Structures are given as structure tokens and as C-alpha cells.
Amino acid sequence: GALTSTQVQALAPTQIAALTTTQMPQVAVTALLSLSAAQFGALTSTQIGAASTTQIAALTTTGVSLLSTTQVGGLTATEVAALATTQLAAASSTQLGSLSTAAIAGLSTTDLAALTTTQLGGVTSTQMGVLSVTQIRGLSSTDLGVLTTTQVGGLTSTQLGALTSVQAGNLTSTALGALTTTQLGGLSSAQLGGVTTTQIPGLTTTQLAALTITQVKGLSGTQFGALTTTQLGSVTSTQLAGLTSTQVAGLTTTTLGALSTTQMGGLSQATLSAMTSTQAASLTTTLIPSLATTGLVTIGSTAIAALSTTQLSYLSSTQLGVLSTTALAGLSTTQVAALTTTQVGGLVTTQMNALSSTQVSALTTTDIAALAVTQVAGLSTTGIKALTTTQVVNLAPTQIAALTTTQLPQMSTTQLGAITLGQLGALTSTQIAAVTTTQAAGLSTTDVAALTTTQIGGVSATALGVMTSTQLANLTSTQLGALTIAALPRLSTTALAALTTTQLGGLAATQVGVLTSTQMGVLTSTLVGALSPAQLGGLTTTQVASLSTTGMAGLTSTQIAALTSTQASAFTSLQVVAMSITQIDALVAVL
Numbered sequence: 001g002a003l004t005s006t007q008v009q010a011l012a013p014t015q016i017a018a019l020t021t022t023q024m025p026q027v028a029v030t031a032l033l034s035l036s037a038a039q040f041g042a043l044t045s046t047q048i049g050a051a052s053t054t055q056i057a058a059l060t061t062t063g064v065s066l067l068s069t070t071q072v073g074g075l076t077a078t079e080v081a082a083l084a085t086t087q088l089a090a091a092s093s094t095q096l097g098s099l100s101t102a103a104i105a106g107l108s109t110t111d112l113a114a115l116t117t118t119q120l121g122g123v124t125s126t127q128m129g130v131l132s133v134t135q136i137r138g139l140s141s142t143d144l145g146v147l148t149t150t151q152v153g154g155l156t157s158t159q160l161g162a163l164t165s166v167q168a169g170n171l172t173s174t175a176l177g178a179l180t181t182t183q184l185g186g187l188s189s190a191q192l193g194g195v196t197t198t199q200i201p202g203l204t205t206t207q208l209a210a211l212t213i214t215q216v217k218g219l220s221g222t223q224f225g226a227l228t229t230t231q232l233g234s235v236t237s238t239q240l241a242g243l244t245s246t247q248v249a250g251l252t253t254t255t256l257g258a259l260s261t262t263q264m265g266g267l268s269q270a271t272l273s274a275m276t277s278t279q280a281a282s283l284t285t286t287l288i289p290s291l292a293t294t295g296l297v298t299i300g301s302t303a304i305a306a307l308s309t310t311q312l313s314y315l316s317s318t319q320l321g322v323l324s325t326t327a328l329a330g331l332s333t334t335q336v337a338a339l340t341t342t343q344v345g346g347l348v349t350t351q352m353n354a355l356s357s358t359q360v361s362a363l364t365t366t367d368i369a370a371l372a373v374t375q376v377a378g379l380s381t382t383g384i385k386a387l388t389t390t391q392v393v394n395l396a397p398t399q400i401a402a403l404t405t406t407q408l409p410q411m412s413t414t415q416l417g418a419i420t421l422g423q424l425g426a427l428t429s430t431q432i433a434a435v436t437t438t439q440a441a442g443l444s445t446t447d448v449a450a451l452t453t454t455q456i457g458g459v460s461a462t463a464l465g466v467m468t469s470t471q472l473a474n475l476t477s478t479q480l481g482a483l484t485i486a487a488l489p490r491l492s493t494t495a496l497a498a499l500t501t502t503q504l505g506g507l508a509a510t511q512v513g514v515l516t517s518t519q520m521g522v523l524t525s526t527l528v529g530a531l532s533p534a535q536l537g538g539l540t541t542t543q544v545a546s547l548s549t550t551g552m553a554g555l556t557s558t559q560i561a562a563l564t565s566t567q568a569s570a571f572t573s574l575q576v577v578a579m580s581i582t583q584i585d586a587l588v589a590v591l
Helices: 005-010 013-017 029-033 037-041 045-050 053-058 061-066 077-082 109-114 133-138 141-146 149-153 157-162 173-177 189-193 205-210 221-225 237-241 245-250 253-257 261-265 269-273 277-282 301-305 333-338 349-354 357-362 365-370 373-378 381-386 389-393 397-401 413-418 429-433 437-442 445-449 461-466 493-497 517-521 525-530 533-537 541-546 557-561 573-578 581-590
Strands: none
Touching: 005 029, 013 037, 029 053, 037 061, 053 077, 109 133, 133 157, 149 173, 221 245, 221 253, 237 261, 245 269, 253 277, 277 301, 333 357, 349 373, 357 381, 365 389, 373 397, 389 413, 413 437, 437 461, 493 517, 517 541, 557 581
């Protein structure tokens, strides 16, 4: 340190090179700066590494530029940290590439940010691999944009994970494509979300297939749209199943069209629930059958409504059977009419119940005829009301028999009027009991006459009460005998009075015994005269007293003789006054 600049300048290059690592730091800064190019070039890497930070910081930009690659290799991290950005600016890319991996750690984020793209080009992959997370974040977007595939290849997954999404977005597509799957695994979903559509084509099929579901969720629909068909083919069905509704909404129709049947089958509930009408309309008939039933559960009505009848025909009955009632509501009448019997056969009872009146009316007669009995029973009351007469006629007897007691009363008289005798015969007594008064009043004479005794037994009191004599005119005595004692008191007096003696003869004594006083009062003399001994025996005293004087005229002396004394005593004075001599003689004999 006692040597003057003049004395130092007098030393030969070999003498300079002979300075020990102890002597080197003692050389005055002024003496060091006075060295000639030959003397400066004689300094060894060991001597450079022994220099003080004061000496290093004092180097001129010319001095820095004169350092050989060997000398640069001797710089320590502390010495590199002592260099000002102006000094570093004088270093060539070759010099920077000569820094040891230990020395590279001395570069600050400011230093790194100040490096030119040319200088950065000299940094080796090995050097890149030792940069700290802090240093990595100090690289400018411009710097990242010029990194070669070799340099990027030196970065660890941890270093890559330290990049901001903006930095990640500045890597070239070539550099991005050079990353190993291990390196790519270090990128977060946010970082991948920062990758531009220009970079996306650089990703290899191997890289795409290696992305985790979390990483895939970081990609936007726009980014997916930037994938080539080859790239898209490498995305697994599992990855696609992890897409968010936002991502799905951003997928282009071209992207969807490029999916394989396997990939399409992997679309999840969340994925399909976000499908737009435009996307649905773009699905090919090859892809539609591959849609998984687990995913179709959540597809929306808008998407379903967008399917053409051709597309719809490619949905299986199983696929249709899992659609929500909300989705099913999206089907237009045209779409419903286009469904095959097999497809309609896949609809479950809850779906049948949800069909609107217009949808039910749109079902073809072939579809109607093919419905299972459980499906028929699943129709809502609104759906039942919507059936056209043509559809009603095409229901099989077994389907008619499947109508519930809630459904049947909803049918209009027009609908019931369209029912054939074969269909009518399939109705159970329970169903008959559910017939409303309006429906009962609308039955034709032929319909009523076609009812079996079992069905007749199901006729309610209110239904019987509105039936006219015309409707009942063709009933046989056996059919009349099937009426319940609960229903008979509601038979209208007009209808009762119109019965033939043969019909009346079909009533059992217990049935006659429940006729009301009013009903008894309308029995004609012909009908009264036709009452059998058994029927007469079932009459109450009130009923006897209710016979009209006109009706009494039909009583024969034989009938009166069959009466009990109690019954005979029930005749009123008016009735007795109206009796003939023969009837009175018979009455006296009983009393």
C-alpha cells in the first residue's frame, strides 16, 4: 500500500501477476487505476477475487470492459454486488456469462433490470438456475421476452413459480414450449392465466396433458380457444371436467367441435350447466351421444332449446331421462313432436309430470301409444287436460286403466266422449267412482250400456243423480242390480219412472228398500204392478205410505196378499179410498 502510482506503473506485468492475495487488497485505488492495459491484463482471477470492494467499485467502465472472461470468473458475489449499474452496463454478454454461479448471486434486482437484452443473452442456463426468487422477479418483461430455450431450460420449477403472471405472459411461445413438465408444474393457475393467446400455441401436447386440474382452471375460455386442434386433443377428459362455468362460456364453437367423444364424455355438471345456446347448437351429431348422463343432469333449458331436431335425435332415451324438469321445459313443440317412441320411453314420471300442456299436445299418437302405464300415471292434471281426442283414442286399455283418480276427473266430456268402448271397458270401479257429475252427464247411452256390472258398482251417488232416463234406457236388469244401495237413493225420479218392468225386476229387495219416499211416489202403476213378492217384502211402512194413488192402481190382490199386516197398516186413508173393491178385499184379508 506504500507503493506510489509511479512505482506501481514501473512494475512489469509479471511482477503485477506475482502480487499475493494479501498484497492485492493493499494496492491503492489510484495505483490500481494507473495500471496499463498490459499490467491490468496480467492480474489473475485469484487476485481479482482478492480485491477489495472499494477497489472493484472504483473501476472505470473501461476497466470493467477490459476484464477478461477468466478475470470475471474470479469475481465474488460481494464484489459483483459492489459494482454500480453503470459499471455493469460496460460488461459484455460474454463477460456476464463468465461470472461464477456464486458471483451471480451478487446481482441485485436493480442490476438485473438494467441489463440489456444483449447482455442477458450471455447468461448461461447454469447461471439462470441459481438466480434467487428475488432476482427472478427483478427480470423485466423485455428480458424475459428474449430468454432462449436453453436459458429457460435452466430455470427450476421453484424459480418459474416465482414469476408474476405478467412476467409469465412475456415468455415467448418457443420458450414456453421448451419447459419440461416438471418446470411447468411450478407455474400456478394465476401465472398460466397470464399467458397470452400468442404464447398458447407454443405449449406441447405433452405439457398440456401434464397440467393439473388446478392449473387448467387458470386458463380462460379465450386461451382454450387459442389451442390448436392438435393441442386440444391432448387435454384429458379429467382436465375438461374441472373447467369452471366461466371457462366453458368462453369456449368457441370451433374449440368444442374439435373435442373427441372421450373428451366430450368427460364434461362435468358444472361444465354443461354453463353451455350456451350457441355452443349447444354447434355440437356435432357425433359428439352428442357421448355426453355423459352425469353431466347432462345440469344442462340448461336454453342449451336444450338450441338443439335442432336432428341433433336431438342423437340423444339416447337414457340421456333424455336424466334431464332436469327445467331443461325439459326448454323443448319446443317441434322438438317434442320429433322425439322417437324410444326417446319418449326414457322419460321418467317426474319428467312426464313436468311436461307443459303444449308439450303433451305435441306428442305424436305413436308416442302416446308407446307410453308405459307409469308414464301415463305420471302426467299432471294439466297434461291430462291437454290430450287431444286423437291422442286419447290412441291410448291402450291398459293405459286408460293406469289413469289415477286425480287424473280422470280432469278429462273433459269431449275427451271422454272420444274413448272407445274397448277403452271404457278398461276403467276400474275405483276410476268410475271418481267420475264427476259433468263427465257422467256427458256419457252416451251406448257408453252407459257398455259398463260392466263391476263398473256399475263403482258409479257414485252424485254421478247416478245426474244421469238421464235416456242414458239409462239400455241398462239391463243385471246392470241395474249392480248399483249400490248408497247410489240408488240419488237416482232421479224421472229416470226411475222411465225404467221398464224388466229393468226394475233386476233390483234386489235391499235395493228397493233404500228408495226414498219421493222415488216411491213416482213409480207408475205398471212398475208397482211389476214388483216381485221379494221386492215388496223389503218395503218399509214409509215407502208403502209413499206410493202415489196412481201407482197404487197397479197393485194386484196377489201383491197385497203378500204384504205383512204391518205393511198393510201403513196405507193412508187416501190410498185406501183410491183402492178398487178387489184390492180392498185383499187388504182386509191381510189385516
